[in-house]
Each structure stands twice: as C-alpha cells, then as structure tokens.
Amino acid sequence: MRRVAAAIVPHALKQRHERWSTARYLAAVGPPTQEYVHRHGLTARYGPFAGLRYPEGLDPHPSDLVAKLAGTYESELADVVAEWVGSGLEHVVDVGCAEGYYAVGFAMAMPGATVHAYDIDPLARERCATMAALNGVKDRVLIGSACSPATLAGLPADGVALLADCEGYERTLLDPSAAPRLRAWTILVELHEFLDPEIRSTIAERFSPTHAIELIGQTEHDGPGVPELAFIDASTRRILLSERRPERMSWAVLRPRGRS
Numbered sequence: 001m002r003r004v005a006a007a008i009v010p011h012a013l014k015q016r017h018e019r020w021s022t023a024r025y026l027a028a029v030g031p032p033t034q035e036y037v038h039r040h041g042l043t044a045r046y047g048p049f050a051g052l053r054y055p056e057g058l059d060p061h062p063s064d065l066v067a068k069l070a071g072t073y074e075s076e077l078a079d080v081v082a083e084w085v086g087s088g089l090e091h092v093v094d095v096g097c098a099e100g101y102y103a104v105g106f107a108m109a110m111p112g113a114t115v116h117a118y119d120i121d122p123l124a125r126e127r128c129a130t131m132a133a134l135n136g137v138k139d140r141v142l143i144g145s146a147c148s149p150a151t152l153a154g155l156p157a158d159g160v161a162l163l164a165d166c167e168g169y170e171r172t173l174l175d176p177s178a179a180p181r182l183r184a185w186t187i188l189v190e191l192h193e194f195l196d197p198e199i200r201s202t203i204a205e206r207f208s209p210t211h212a213i214e215l216i217g218q219t220e221h222d223g224p225g226v227p228e229l230a231f232i233d234a235s236t237r238r239i240l241l242s243e244r245r246p247e248r249m250s251w252a253v254l255r256p257r258g259r260s
Helices: 002-008 011-040 065-070 075-085 101-109 122-134 149-153 180-184 199-207 234-240
Strands: 091-095 114-118 141-144 160-164 186-191 211-217 250-256
Touching (some): 011 234, 075 101, 075 186, 075 211, 091 101, 101 114, 101 122, 101 141, 122 141, 160 180, 186 199, 199 250
Parallel strands (some): 091 114, 160 186
Antiparallel strands (some): 211 250
16 A cells, blocks of 8 residues: 555655654654763764764764664665675765765775765765764765766776665666666665655666666664663664664665676
C-alpha cells in the first residue's frame, strides 16, 4: 500500500509530510543527543570511522549524530565501507554529503584518496568543510554544490567509487547514457523508494549489463552492545538510533563486472 500511495501522492505533499515528520523526530532526539555529547564528547568511538571528530557548537546537532558517534549508523553497510577502504581507490564521490560523515570519514580512512563531496544545502557544505579541517583532511575533500551527470563526466574514468544519498535525485544522477563513466565505477546508492517507487527496477535495468548488483536491506539498530548508550532507556534508544527513516530503506551496491 505504501508503494501505491507513493506513486499517487504529489511530490510537494510528500515534502511537507517529511518536514513535519522531521520536526517531530528532532523534538524526540534532541535531549538525549545533548546528554550523550555531554557525557561522551564528539568523537566517534566505534564504527568504520572511529576517531572521526565533530566540531563543538553544532546548532542544531545532526539528528543522527549519536548513531554516528556510537558506530551504529548504517551499520548494514560496514562490509561495503571496509571493501572500499581496502581497495586502493583514488577517488570517492559523495553526492548528498550532508555534514561530512562519509566524505571526511573516507578521507581519513583512505589517505591516498581524494573525496569529491557534493550537497545542495549551503549549511551542509559549510559543516563538511569544518569537519574536514578539524580532522586534518581539508586538502583532500573537495566540496561542491549540485552534482549532475555532466559533473561526473569531469571526474576520472577509473579508480572511482560513487556514494549517492540524494533524496530521489538518483534517477537523474545514475544514468549511464548521460554519464558513461558510471559503467566503470563502483556505486553505492540509497534507494529512496518512498519518493520513487520504480527506482530499484530502474537501477537494475540500467546497470545489469555492466554491474553485479547486490541489494542490502535496513535492519533495526538499538545499540545493546554500546556501553556509552546504557544511560538511555530502550525505547528512547531505538528512536535515537533509528536514523529517521520514513520507511524501511534499502541500498544497491553496484560492482563493475570482471572486477573484484
């Protein structure tokens, strides 16, 4: 039923509902986030980017900050992240970089790589730049605004991995006919099926000839093994670590055929 509703509800109404949902979520997670930061600080203690530092004075804090600091954020992707870190990639492209968790994290974990980070939100770009400077990687995190297929054409043809979390724009961005270099790149894309119910089949149709496709589904995060979260009751912890998904999400990992 959700897929049917997604297909018929006007996009503007979806956006209004998303803003309302976001406001409710922020009201719920704000106090425990502030308490976590007070107790444990702003350095990621676990996860693929342990040691990543967030700056003081973020107002407001990212709504998923505790998940990122505690190492539970998108833990479904841990194996893919490790694969990229160990692959010797020269370039990582992050479209929808937000405050820089992945962009700066990959730059820290891959000292030989350049990260190309894009976000249409000026505040996100400002925060990403601050994060990059704080973590000593500002020279290897190149920050831009909008990223189009034409933008991708200006990037290297080989040694590139693309991370796309761009809220429904993936249909436009991930088009090999408009950006032929995608045919040789490794790609990880979050599928916003609540905005575009056909995006999974579209990605499969476009990339099956050139890529092996792996789908990864979202799992529940409640952080029972993270001692820093013990002060939060279980129900609040589930909300805090839920990452505010409008529905159960999935990702597609696209690996070029004939490559490890």
